[in-house]
Amino acid sequence: METYVFFNGTCEEALAFYARALGGKTVALMRYEGSPMDTPELPANWKQKVMHSTFECEGARFMASDTPPGQHPGYSGFSLSLYVPGDADKGRRAFDALAEGGKVTMPYGPPFWGGHFGMLTDRFGIPWMVSTEH
Incomplete structure (x- = not known):
């Protein structure tokens, strides 16, 4: 998929x-x-x-x-998930770059389940989740 x-x-x-x-x-x-x-x-x-x-x-x-002219995309009920293999700093760089001109909805940091995780909506209105295992 x-x-x-x-x-x-x-x-x-x-x-x-x-x-x-x-x-x-x-x-x-x-x-x-x-x-x-x-x-x-x-x-x-x-x-x-x-x-x-x-x-x-x-x-x-x-x-x-x-989209073809006259149609307007609407973004709801999903996020693009970006898994960044490697260290948390690499994930942070990807998160910060995607967040440029957008809106952070959950700051990037260590969540209760481990690793690092953050959520944002980029400048084009696309929702993202960024995560790493460390």
Whole structure:
């Protein structure tokens, strides 16, 4: 099972942000222009938006796109979970980078079950949980 995240016209910006924050990269990207979705109804300013992409980071991946015009993604009832193998400092760096411009909902620190854990909503409205085993 893999996660698919929708953005309201900011997918490419979000992918660049995640590449900086997590050290990953976009390994596939297709635009609306030239696709079967490139119809006369597609606004000209939407042709270069992301129709589909795949982002990878340290063996994990998710897919993402911009929703078609007129549709608005709503994020509720889920969080992207980022497990950072290794030490707590590496997890802290990922947490802090994702939190830049967003909102921390549970500060990163040692929870009662061990390791380190924190929750945030990033600047694009995506909820995240970041955890490590140490």
